[in-house]
Amino acid sequence: MARRPVAAPSPVPRRRTPRLTVPVRPASWSGAEARMPAISMTTRARDEAQEAVARVYFPHRLAVLEEGAGFAMSLAAVTLGSVSAGLLAYSGEVSLETGELETGYEVNVPLDGDLRTWTGHADVCVSPQVAAVYRPDGRTRLHGWAGGGRLFGLKIERDALESAVAELSDRPVRAVVPLEPRLDLRSPAGRQWWALARSLVALVEEPEGPLASPMVTRPLARTVLVSLLHALDHPYRDAMAVRPAAPRSSTVREAVELLEAEPATPWTVADLARRVGVGTRALQDGFARHVGETPTAYLRQVRLRRAHADLVAADPAWTSVTEVAARWGFTHTGRFAGEYRRRYGCAPSETLRRA
Numbered sequence: 001m002a003r004r005p006v007a008a009p010s011p012v013p014r015r016r017t018p019r020l021t022v023p024v025r026p027a028s029w030s031g032a033e034a035r036m037p038a039i040s041m042t043t044r045a046r047d048e049a050q051e052a053v054a055r056v057y058f059p060h061r062l063a064v065l066e067e068g069a070g071f072a073m074s075l076a077a078v079t080l081g082s083v084s085a086g087l088l089a090y091s092g093e094v095s096l097e098t099g100e101l102e103t104g105y106e107v108n109v110p111l112d113g114d115l116r117t118w119t120g121h122a123d124v125c126v127s128p129q130v131a132a133v134y135r136p137d138g139r140t141r142l143h144g145w146a147g148g149g150r151l152f153g154l155k156i157e158r159d160a161l162e163s164a165v166a167e168l169s170d171r172p173v174r175a176v177v178p179l180e181p182r183l184d185l186r187s188p189a190g191r192q193w194w195a196l197a198r199s200l201v202a203l204v205e206e207p208e209g210p211l212a213s214p215m216v217t218r219p220l221a222r223t224v225l226v227s228l229l230h231a232l233d234h235p236y237r238d239a240m241a242v243r244p245a246a247p248r249s250s251t252v253r254e255a256v257e258l259l260e261a262e263p264a265t266p267w268t269v270a271d272l273a274r275r276v277g278v279g280t281r282a283l284q285d286g287f288a289r290h291v292g293e294t295p296t297a298y299l300r301q302v303r304l305r306r307a308h309a310d311l312v313a314a315d316p317a318w319t320s321v322t323e324v325a326a327r328w329g330f331t332h333t334g335r336f337a338g339e340y341r342r343r344y345g346c347a348p349s350e351t352l353r354r355a
Helices: 046-056 158-169 188-205 214-231 249-261 269-276 280-290 295-313 321-327 333-344 348-354
Strands: 038-043 061-064 072-080 083-091 094-097 104-110 115-118 123-126 130-134 141-144 150-157 182-184
Touching: 038 046, 046 061, 046 072, 046 083, 072 188, 072 214, 083 188, 083 214, 104 115, 104 123, 104 158, 104 188, 123 130, 150 158, 150 188, 150 214, 158 214, 158 280, 182 188, 188 214, 214 269, 249 269, 249 280, 249 295, 269 280, 269 295, 280 295, 295 321, 295 333, 295 348, 321 333, 321 348, 333 348
Parallel strands: none
Antiparallel strands: 038 072, 061 094, 072 083, 083 150, 094 141, 104 130, 104 150, 115 123, 115 141, 130 182
């Protein structure tokens, strides 16, 4: 069962905090002001802990194995459409058991310490160097936290993962994808995936920070999912590596026009490919041939132009560079300033001062 790292529960306040922080905004909201649902809580009550974790991940049975040791659980999580990322911590040894997960896949990575888990298909000792991967068709167990510790848990809705596999492999997926049950985070593929997934850890820790923009969160969640499918062994992986037929130049032009017309949309390459009626990999290949860069890189340039226009038109007494950068999905102000200078020959702050 996926759990996400959060502030370690030891020492835990003696007074029990309220059950849940309600979602920041409904998941159905869209546009620049939308935010993903978020939860942050700490509790000493076993039933309350079990209920909260089940809301984010899967129904389960929680057994507290050190009743006299002062049980506590801390959970912080965000939901990004079909992906939920969380940080989970217990003070004291516990075990968790689920039935078949049925509705989703999960990846667990301890941030400190080791845990023993049965993924439904393999016995895995997970650690900061080894992630456990769970499938919908297996009962699971998780045992640990005798010395405390935090766990990052990533839940992916079954339909989302299997649709991504079908799209990337150009093959139908009619059953559970048999992902390998462990991922070595020291391997080249594992290291690259974990570097991306750590952005979700940062998002969980600061759900109202610059990473929270939908322009960032939707593509980020999609990238973490796709990179996981490339990092793990499964029967579709070879098919995912086959180069697809390139689309017509008119199809690429249609995609370019969409990006120019709707730069505030939190596009993923899959969304764009769907809109123009081709596969994701075919669209990427078409952009490489006809545009000379990826759809994501092109969209970034469109947004940079929009940010420049906003800075030119802004009143410096009421607008900041950080505000404009965040509006267009640039979460790192320093990198935004570097890109801006390369494109326009001056710092964004200079443009704003001249406005």
